[in-house]
Amino acid sequence: MKSVALHSKLIKILLKSLAIILFFGFSFSSQSQDLDETKQKEGRKLFKSLCASCHKLDKKLVGPMLGGIEERRENSWLLAWIKNNAALRASGDRDAIAVYEEYNGSAMSAFPQLSDQQINDILYYTTVGDPVKKVVAGAPVAGGVGTDGGGSPKWILYLLAGAIVVAFLMIAGLLKQVNELKGKAKPEVQSNLKRDLHELWEGLKANTFLQVLATLFVLLMGAYVAFGTIFKVGINEGYSPLQPIAFSHKIHSGENKIECQYCHSSAKHSKHSGIPSVNVCMNCHMNIAEVAEGTVVEWDGITYGKEELDKEIAKVYVAAGWDPENLVYTGDTQPIKWIRLHNLPDFAYFNHSQHVKVGGLECQKCHGPVEEMDEMYQYSPLTMGWCIDCHRETKVDLKGNEYYEKIHKELAEKYDVEQVTIAQLGGLECGKCHY
Amino acid sequence: MKSLKLIIALLIFVSFISCNNKRTPQVEYMPDMYVSIPYDADDAEGLNGNPVNSKPVGGTIPVGGHPSYDIADTPEGYEKAKIELKNPLASSEENLENGKAMYEIYCISCHGKKGDGNGYLSQAEKFEGIPNYKDRDITAGSVYHVLIHGKNLMGSHSGQLTYNERWQIIHYVEQLRADLLK
Numbered sequence: 001m002k003s004v005a006l007h008s009k010l011i012k013i014l015l016k017s018l019a020i021i022l023f024f025g026f027s028f029s030s031q032s033q034d035l036d037e038t039k040q041k042e043g044r045k046l047f048k049s050l051c052a053s054c055h056k057l058d059k060k061l062v063g064p065m066l067g068g069i070e071e072r073r074e075n076s077w078l079l080a081w082i083k084n085n086a087a088l089r090a091s092g093d094r095d096a097i098a099v100y101e102e103y104n105g106s107a108m109s110a111f112p113q114l115s116d117q118q119i120n121d122i123l124y125y126t127t128v129g130d131p132v133k134k135v136v137a138g139a140p141v142a143g144g145v146g147t148d149g150g151g152s153p154k155w156i157l158y159l160l161a162g163a164i165v166v167a168f169l170m171i172a173g174l175l176k177q178v179n180e181l182k183g184k185a186k187p188e189v190q191s192n193l194k195r196d197l198h199e200l201w202e203g204l205k206a207n208t209f210l211q212v213l214a215t216l217f218v219l220l221m222g223a224y225v226a227f228g229t230i231f232k233v234g235i236n237e238g239y240s241p242l243q244p245i246a247f248s249h250k251i252h253s254g255e256n257k258i259e260c261q262y263c264h265s266s267a268k269h270s271k272h273s274g275i276p277s278v279n280v281c282m283n284c285h286m287n288i289a290e291v292a293e294g295t296v297v298e299w300d301g302i303t304y305g306k307e308e309l310d311k312e313i314a315k316v317y318v319a320a321g322w323d324p325e326n327l328v329y330t331g332d333t334q335p336i337k338w339i340r341l342h343n344l345p346d347f348a349y350f351n352h353s354q355h356v357k358v359g360g361l362e363c364q365k366c367h368g369p370v371e372e373m374d375e376m377y378q379y380s381p382l383t384m385g386w387c388i389d390c391h392r393e394t395k396v397d398l399k400g401n402e403y404y405e406k407i408h409k410e411l412a413e414k415y416d417v418e419q420v421t422i423a424q425l426g427g428l429e430c431g432k433c434h435y
Numbered sequence: 436m437k438s439l440k441l442i443i444a445l446l447i448f449v450s451f452i453s454c455n456n457k458r459t460p461q462v463e464y465m466p467d468m469y470v471s472i473p474y475d476a477d478d479a480e481g482l483n484g485n486p487v488n489s490k491p492v493g494g495t496i497p498v499g500g501h502p503s504y505d506i507a508d509t510p511e512g513y514e515k516a517k518i519e520l521k522n523p524l525a526s527s528e529e530n531l532e533n534g535k536a537m538y539e540i541y542c543i544s545c546h547g548k549k550g551d552g553n554g555y556l557s558q559a560e561k562f563e564g565i566p567n568y569k570d571r572d573i574t575a576g577s578v579y580h581v582l583i584h585g586k587n588l589m590g591s592h593s594g595q596l597t598y599n600e601r602w603q604i605i606h607y608v609e610q611l612r613a614d615l616l617k
Contacts, residue, residue, distance in 0.1 A: 052563030
């Protein structure tokens with residue numbers, strides 16, 4: 001019976017694969033038959049460089065969708081329109097005026113530099129489109145098994161607890177042996193855990209050395225726990241709240257190489273580096289509604305693939321009140337409730353522009369390798385000691401600062417150094433940051 | 436019974452020092468000293484429930500600032516700005532230098548290092564169809580208009596740049612265009 005079942009299964013698989021091979025074979029051969037690759041390539045290049053800022057093949061953008069445009073319009077009309085649509089409209093062509101009105105009078109640029117051949121290449125590309133990519137096997141599976149978010153410290157603690165238990169058991173064994181050697185041991189009638197532990201307790205009570213050791217141990221552990229807890233108060237190193245949108249700095253500033261200050265633009269002028277408003281997102285995402293194929297983000301222990309990430313971009317549209325179908329703002333906006341990570345207490349003054357613009361520091365100096373983070377976390381402890389360490393070490397660039405030249409010179413002589421540090425300039429005075 | 440107590444004590448001890456959940460912030464000692472009385476930028480609560488970072492009142496000018504841009508975002512407005520607006524800043528070395536620095540933050544991703552529309556995002560085919568500066572008939576005024584209102588798929592960059600920075604960028608863009616036209 002088993003072999004029969006296996007056999008029928010095999011045949012099924014064979015038939016299926018044959019069908020697939022036939023299907024793909026046909027589709028590929030039919031494509032390769034009438035695809036003029038050089039023409040398509042040339043057209044694609046021109047389309048990407050000249051047309052793609054306003055047109056897409058598969059949907060409406062600033063201008064109409066262009067896929068299959070050759071079926072909808074005469075070739076001669078298209079040539080005239082692309083070369084100089086204003087002239088075509090001026091000549092009283094009804095279709096041309098209708099298109100112009102439909103798109104609220106946003107005029108298309110004229111392309112007199114294009115030859116008929118080039119325009120036909122572009123039109124050819126709009127008809128055939130991009131070659132269909134083969135199905136990518138082993139694409140990143142979304143919703144995979146999550147990794148443990150806790151990290152290593154927990155693991156070490158369990159080990160520690162285990163070690164303590166083992167130590168206690170060893171002491172118990174030792175005590176038992178001591179008792180036996182002293183001859184106090186009763187003949188072992190039955191091995192009873194409860195009785196053993198009772199003996200251990202009795203032995204502990206009798207042994208002064210062990211008592212002192214245990215007290216010391218408890219006190220030390222207590223001190224460790226107490227200090228550990230107290231020193232963590234207000235220190236949020238590693239804090240990484242789950243943001244409302246799975247925004248990945250790794251994708252934006254790492255892979256796409258967008259400058260930090262493109263979005264955090266107030267860092268150069270203001271105390272705050274600021275969380276960008278949604279319209280900054282929309283500067284790019286008006287165009288980019290879908291992530292590129294194969295983009296993945298590690299988010300809360302889950303691997304987000306294209307499907308999930310496209311939904312995250314849709315959240316931006318909801319916030320901005322953008323209608324991605326009709327490409328208009330509806331005015332129904334909803335602020336994104338980003339959760340703030342870095343927060344200095346109010347009694348400490350910190351100014352981003354002083355550090356970014358005047359000091360010329362890289363953002364990564366304090367914020368860590370942000371361009372590698374899917375989930376943003378607080379890299380530095382942001383404690384006073386951490387501030388002061390840097391102020392003690394960092395030398396001040398005095399060039400091009402005529403106003404303070406004399407003071408700088410005197411200070412350098414006073415401290416007998418070539419370049420004064422921030423600390424020597426007064427960067428450690430209480431009033432510089434606390435007032 | 437004693438062993439049970441011991442185990443419980445150990446468990447409590449372990450759970451106490453192992454609670455380092457990265458999703459929750461640590462305890463604040465005396466929150467009064469942490470949270471400022473004035474409104475924070477981008478505060479969730481805002482001013483009377485309204486967002487803090489809202490538009491300034493129409494017709495107001497900040498101290499040391501400039502009147503807001505009032506040419507409408509229409510094709511006519513574009514033509515008007517193209518002819519009428521002139522760069523108020525001199526094309527000095529300092530202005531060009533800062534213009535370059537700003538260009539390399541805000542424009543370079545798409546428009547490219549040389550202004551030929553061949554920036555990184557364009558090369559990676561994430562943002563396509565970026566025009567070459569030399570193919571477009573642009574003036575200082577038209578660039579300023581586009582920086583304020585955006586054009587086609589380019590969004591407004593007025594919020595990210597100050598008045599002076601915009602004009603400094605324009606000096607640099609004009610220099611790039613002149614180099615491309617050579």
